[in-house]
Amino acid sequence: MAQKDSLALDDHGKYIYYKVVTAANNSAGVLYARALTSIKRSADGRRLKLLSEDAKNTSFVCDGNFLVSKVTSLAKHDDGGITCKLNCEVKDGKYRYWFTDFVFTPYMRDRYNSYVPQIGLDIPIEKIEKKYDKKDVDHFMDECAAFAIGKGRLLEGYMQAEPVAKKDTVTKKVITINKW
Amino acid sequence: MKQKFLLICALAVSGLAAKAQDAKPAESPLVISGSVDTYFKYDxxxxxxxxxxxxFANESNSVSLGMIDLGLKKKVGKASFVGELSFGPRGQSQSIPDVAxxxxxxxxxxxxYDLTDKLNVTGGYMGTFVGYEVISPVGNFNxxxxxxxTNGPFQNAGLKFTYTFSDKASLMAGIFNDAWNNYSSTNDLSTFGAQxxxxxxxxxxxxxNVAAGYYSGLELDLTTNYQITDAFxxxxxxxDFSQPSYKFAPNAGNGGFTGAALYPQYAVSKDVTLGLRAEYFSAKKGSTxxxxxxxxxxxxxxxxxxxxxAVKSGPLTFIxxxxxxxxxxxxxxxxxxxATKSAGQFSVAAVYAF
Structure with missing residues (x-):
């Protein structure tokens, strides 16, 4: 199964990656704190940025972004950027999250030999097949799904967080050369 | 109290787990890119x-060469480099006087080097910051x-600082070699540039944009693009350019030029875009x-x-x-x-970008 098959269409006709996860014995407060931590402390946190939180601390929205390359290019460079939204909601004992609003911005080569966004060209992923070859469209969709699956796993990892046993301290061996 | 304790425990646990999951951000790969172009022109x-x-595209009644352009880019942490070489008439004798x-x-x-998240310093030989068009056929529509x-700078060597206020505004200021389009200065590092x-x-x-110096003159430039719809x-x-008066020959360089070019472009389909360039160019009185x-x-x-x-077929564009x-x-x-007041030409080019 291609990764893009993990994306479904929602009732507005938008691609969505949606999961509901049971987290028994965890309060909504704990889950919310863990979810926020996952956003703030993940290694590539620059790819997910907190956009808004609700007043009751039960849901938040993040902006996501990642770069993609065409598969039809001879050399690999950034051919576009994709932005999306991550929505997360928690309740006592369960939470749900979904990625949606995937938008593709094509990149172009500038005068300094860098690849930069083409300002003003934002293509919803649902309409991208009108603009690009099928191979590239399939690849971009795969990348959207891979991003959502990867970030989803990371989020779920934080949500399941168990106390991590403190590692034994390694004592440095000291050698005294006065006595031999 | 119990809730607070649970929350603190949760955060501590999440933090430890996060530490275990955190990995060193991957460094960007070496980016290779470039293009190849060739054309036929009939006068x-x-x-x-x-x-x-x-x-460019100067040779008539001939299948002629543009250039092969090869670029490398790499960024590690805050430091990056770009090296881009071209081979062929477009990048050599038709382009830059000092390397004929x-x-x-x-x-x-x-x-x-990114000094901070908002401030970057760049030094070396770079495509000019002035003007709409560039040397690379990939960067131009026409x-x-x-x-x-043709009459503005192609490249400038120098040191520049760019401060990004937001995604809506940034300011570049730098000092560049006195002569445009040269790998080294003729006398000194005296052209001020800002964008x-x-x-x-x-x-x-x-x-x-402004490029100002006693040696190469003063060019003031506005370059703007508006993507009004997805297709248009x-x-x-x-x-406006004012050529400097030279001390050794005061009458040799007090001219200049003024001009404007409009570039409407319309994408009629995903593979075909039509565009017009309408330009007015006037040489100032004085000698040049x-x-x-x-x-x-x-x-x-x-x-x-x-x-x-521009007719696209994957990486290939027919023009x-x-x-x-x-x-x-x-x-x-x-x-x-x-001698006559008008001239016309037809050309067809093929540009492969990779």
Missing amino acids: FAGKKAANIQTS GSSYHIQNLYVS YSTSYLF LMIAPVKGWTAYL KLGLNVA TPGSFSGVIPGESVTAFTLTA PEVRLDNGSAAQFFDSKGV
Whole structure:
């Protein structure tokens, strides 16, 4: 199964990656704190940025972004950027999250030999097949799904967080050369 | 109290787990990119020599070469470099005076460092910050080039600082070699360059540029693009150049030029875009070095219309183009070799970008 098959269409006709996860014995407060931590402390946190939180601390929205390359290019460079939204909601004992609003911005080569966004060209992923070859469209969709699956796993990892046993301290061996 | 304790425990646990999951961010790969271009051009007067004297696509009645362009880029942490070399007439003898006869030409060679999230310093030899068009055929819509491009700087060597206020505004200021388009300075590092970028509304960017120096002169430039709809884009370039008076020859360089070019482009399908370049270019009174700006002598002007189609097939773009130039003076030649005010050409180019 291609990764893009993990994306479904929602009732507005938008691609969505949606999961509901049971987290028994965890309060909504704990889950919310863990979810926020996952956003703030993940290694590539620059790819997910907190956009808004609700007043009751039960849901938040993040902006996501990642770069993609065409598969039809001879050399690999950034051919576009994709932005999306991550929505997360928690309740006592369960939470749900979904990625949606995937938008593709094509990149172009500038005068300094860098690849930069083409300002003003934002293509919803649902309409991208009108603009690009099928191979590239399939690849971009795969990348959207891979991003959502990867970030989803990371989020779920934080949500399941168990106390991590403190590692034994390694004592440095000291050698005294006065006595031999 | 119990809830607070649970929350603190949760955060501590999450933190420890996060530490375990955190990995060193991957460094960006070495990026390789470039292009290859070739063209055929027919001059309507049948002239072999370039009747329209703007840059590139100069050879008539011939399948001719543009260039092969090879670029490398790498960023590790805050530091990056770009090296870009070209081989072929477009990058060599037709492009830069100081490397005529060389076997290659450097398009970009610079190193860059992010001093902070918002401030970047870059030093080396770089594509100029002035103007709408560039040397690389991948960076232009039209295959032939404008009078404004041909007579402005192509590249500048120097040191520049760029401060990004937000995604709507940034400011670059730098000091560059006195002579444009040279790997090293003629006398000193004395051209001041600055660029203010603003993006007032979504899809619209504008660059206000200045390059000023006692050796190369003063160019003020506005370059702007507005993606009005998904299919329609409008570009504009307006520039004014004043050539300096040389101490050793006060009458040799007090001219300059003024001009404007409009670039409407419309995507008729995902693979075909049509575009027009409408340019007015006027050489100021006074004398210039050399004696004209691409054939436009002091006090005269030219109006040029270029209709271009960009037909894409994957990485390959076919660019058929018709161009008609009309001068206020007889700056062109007809089929009998008589001076005339107008000239026209047809060209078709193939550009493969990778």
